[in-house]
Amino acid sequence: MQSSFSSLSNVLAPGDLRRVHHIALNVKDMQASRHFYGTILGLHELTGEEVPTTLKELVAQGKVANFVTPDGTILDLFWQPELLPPDPDPERTFTRAYHLAFDIDPQLFDAAVEVIKQNHLEIAHGPVTRPTGRGVYFYDPDGFMIEIRCDPE
Structure with a gap:
């Protein structure tokens, strides 16, 4: 399918964006997050040759974990050990992402x-x-x- 995007246009046309490629979340405790997304929610964690080449070193260092959702979207978890909670009151949500x-x-x-x-x-x-x-x-x-x-x- 040929894109309808044109260098003469200042917008993308419907259909130019094909799908959500991945969602990236910063996490404080990688083991707890891997357990939550992989074990509790049952998402498949990418391992070995399934890991994208560009992330293999970070995965090997324990700084990134990759999961795939049932529709094929990749969920990337990035370890940020100094990550602060969004707000001490969990009823106050993130400012840009809700859920x-x-x-x-x-x-x-x-x-x-x-x-x-x-x-x-x-x-x-x-x-x-x-x-x-x-x-x-x-x-x-x-x-x-x-x-x-x-x-x-």
Whole structure:
């Protein structure tokens, strides 16, 4: 598919951007974050030859971990041991990013809420039911809000 972007234009046309390539998060405790995203949320951690060549050295040094979401988006975790929390009050959200939402089959939603509770993760809101579906909001180890949501049944 030929891009409709033109050097004569000052905007990108719909379809020029193909997909979200990756999401990068700074994390204070790499082990806690790897456990959270890999074990609790069940995202696949890239290892060995799966790691992008440009990140192999940082991954080997323990400074970066890469996960892939079910839709293929890469989640990069960058170790920042001096990372300050966004705010001492978890009700005050990040100024630029609000949350990262994962979709789940409606039949699995209640089980996901139970996993959150069993892992003693702090629930920020919910579970809530809206016309758009159900959702539960909770925090990752660095205080970033995560949502698990589903469409209405």
